[in-house]
Amino acid sequence: MKFGIMRTFRILLFGVMISCLGFSKTTQAQTPKTPITLQAVEDSFIVRNYALLAQRYQIDASKALIRQAKIWSNPTFSTVLGFGSTNNFRPFAVGANGQTEYNIDQLIQLAGKRNKNVQLAATAARMNEATFDELLRTLKLQLRENFYNLYYRQQTAKILKEQLDNLETIVKAYVVADQKGSVAHADLVRLQALQVGLENDYLDLKQQELESQKNLQQLLHSQDFYEASLSPSDLVAYNLDKLQLQQLLDSAAVNRPDVRVADMELQTSRLNYRLQKAMAVPDLHVGATYDKQGSYVNNFVGLTLGIDLPLWNRNQGNIKSAALQVNATQQQLLQQQSIAQTEVLNAWQQILALEKRYKGFDLHLFQNEFDTLIEEVAKNFSKGNITLLQFIDYFNSYSDNAKNINTFLSKRVNAYEELNYATGQELFKK
Numbered sequence: 001m002k003f004g005i006m007r008t009f010r011i012l013l014f015g016v017m018i019s020c021l022g023f024s025k026t027t028q029a030q031t032p033k034t035p036i037t038l039q040a041v042e043d044s045f046i047v048r049n050y051a052l053l054a055q056r057y058q059i060d061a062s063k064a065l066i067r068q069a070k071i072w073s074n075p076t077f078s079t080v081l082g083f084g085s086t087n088n089f090r091p092f093a094v095g096a097n098g099q100t101e102y103n104i105d106q107l108i109q110l111a112g113k114r115n116k117n118v119q120l121a122a123t124a125a126r127m128n129e130a131t132f133d134e135l136l137r138t139l140k141l142q143l144r145e146n147f148y149n150l151y152y153r154q155q156t157a158k159i160l161k162e163q164l165d166n167l168e169t170i171v172k173a174y175v176v177a178d179q180k181g182s183v184a185h186a187d188l189v190r191l192q193a194l195q196v197g198l199e200n201d202y203l204d205l206k207q208q209e210l211e212s213q214k215n216l217q218q219l220l221h222s223q224d225f226y227e228a229s230l231s232p233s234d235l236v237a238y239n240l241d242k243l244q245l246q247q248l249l250d251s252a253a254v255n256r257p258d259v260r261v262a263d264m265e266l267q268t269s270r271l272n273y274r275l276q277k278a279m280a281v282p283d284l285h286v287g288a289t290y291d292k293q294g295s296y297v298n299n300f301v302g303l304t305l306g307i308d309l310p311l312w313n314r315n316q317g318n319i320k321s322a323a324l325q326v327n328a329t330q331q332q333l334l335q336q337q338s339i340a341q342t343e344v345l346n347a348w349q350q351i352l353a354l355e356k357r358y359k360g361f362d363l364h365l366f367q368n369e370f371d372t373l374i375e376e377v378a379k380n381f382s383k384g385n386i387t388l389l390q391f392i393d394y395f396n397s398y399s400d401n402a403k404n405i406n407t408f409l410s411k412r413v414n415a416y417e418e419l420n421y422a423t424g425q426e427l428f429k430k
Contacts, residue, residue, distance in 0.1 A: 033227035038147050038234065041220070045143055048221050052139070055132045062125040069114070069121040075287075076105040080294075099294050105287035105304065111278035120271050127264035133424070134257035141421040143219050145414050150212035151228035152410040153205055159402040160202045163395070167195050187388050194392055198399065205403075237428040238416040240355070245348055248423050252340040256424035262336040266329040273322035280315040282308040343422040351419060354412045 046052065082099030084090030094100045171191050177183045213225055253259060285306035292299060377394045380386050420427055 033225045035227045035229050037229050038144065041143060041147055041216070041226075042140070044220050044222075045139070049139065049219060050221060051135060052132070055128070055135050059125065059128045059132060062121070062128045066118060066121040066125055069118040072114070073107045073109075076107075078103045078105075098292075100290075100292045101294060102290045103287060103304070104289075105285050105306075108284045108286055110283055111281035113275065113278050113281075113283070116271060116275040116278055120268065120275065123264055123268050123271060127261060127268070130257050130260040130264055134261060137257050137421060137424055139219060141417055142215065144417045146212045146215040146219070147228055148230075148410055148413050148417075150209060150216065150226065151230045152406040153209045153212065154228060156403050156406045157202065157205050157209060160198065160205060160399060163399060164195075164198050164202055167191070167198060167395075171195050190388065190392060194395065197396075201399065201403075235413060238413060239428075240348075240351060243427060245345070248344050248348070248419075248427075249341045251425065252344045252423050253337040256340045256422075259333070259336050259340050259424075262329070262333040266326070266333050269322065269325045269329040273319070273326050276315055276318045276322040279318065280310065282310055340422070340424075344419070347415065347419040347422040351415045354408075354415050357408070358412055 080099070080101035082090075082093040084093050084098075090098070092098075171188070174183055174188045174191055178185055178188045216226060217223060285304070287304040287306075289302045289304055290300070291302075294300075373394075377386065377391065416428055
């Protein structure tokens with residue numbers, strides 16, 4: 001009788017194992033998720049991310065300052081209205097016997113100051129454009145990494161959930177059998193320990209999935225939960241076949257957005273140095289004056305000229321400071337170029353290490369063979385050829401295999417995105 005019950009449990013476990021391999025469907029209540037592809041995520045990100053929208057306004061604002069820098073200074077107008085004299089006080093005595101005086105003055109900047117300010121404003125606008133590209137580069141890496149992490153975690157979670165549901169059925173059956181004395185109590189304890197471990201793994205994975213969901217929601221400014229969708233064709237372009245490391249290093253040292261920002265800062269410091277030298281040249285004031293009765297002739301008209309005398313302040317301190325700032329920004333540019341090239345080199349080496357494993361080991365073939373192995377294990381267990389401990393060992397191995405494969409695939413695709421980020425380019429377009 002006991003042998004018959006044990007055989008029934010083995011048949012039950014065989015059916016459950018087949019379910020874990022995908023031959024049966026589980027029905028469960030889940031939080032509704034919106035299916036979404038990487039392209040759809042990126043399209044939404046470009047138009048909905050507040051940080052990008054704010055930086056676009058910064059670009060437009062800096063371009064408006066170029067126009068402002070081209071505008072001449074407004075002329076200055078002043079007047080003197082006669083109030084008689086100390087002996088004969090007559091407020092607003094501006095009539096036939098009164099006195100009025102009018103002056104107008106225009107500032108004319110010398111030594112090309114206005115043009116240099118226009119160049120500074122134009123450089124600031126280009127720097128804001130480079131800053132936008134740098135922000136886009138950083139956020140796009142976060143977006144893609146979280147999308148791929150979400151996809152592979154969801155794939156792993158599906159397998160763990162199926163195993164967990166089926167293991168729960170097994171444990172319930174063993175509890176009933178244990179109460180009847182049909183199975184060893186130690187076997188039930190082992191299965192319950194396996195269940196607790198698998199539940200912890202599943203909860204940890206769901207926490208990681210929720211973290212990716214949260215990051216995507218923040219980047220897209222959405223409250224939706226997503227079901228990441230990915231097809232094999234989406235990953236075909238991820239290879240180094242047509243790329244040369246030296247070309248990527250040279251390009252990153254010139255074209256990467258943060259390097260361009262550093263280069264714009266150097267250009268700005270140089271332009272500021274030229275402006276500060278120009279500021280040592282006094283500006284010219286040109287104007288006209290009209291004096292009704294206060295000059296040597298009535299209705300006097302005259303030309304006015306004025307200029308500051310650079311006796312003590314010749315802008316020496318600002319010139320020295322600007323010159324030192326040029327040296328500082330030169331070193332900062334070299335530092336940023338070195339960082340860019342180092343990141344490219346490390347991203348390249350990381351891909352090579354991962355590709356060595358990926359190409360030398362067919363993960364998809366291994367997964368199929370492992371599925372077949374687990375199916376054979378289930379058959380052998382139902383026939384009594386392997387023990388419960390061996391079955392549990394294979395059960396654990398199946399879970400670990402699913403997690404390891406999806407983790408590796410996630411690391412591989414993210415390594416390519418790191419190279420995109422390091423170079424500041426889109427190297428792997430479909």
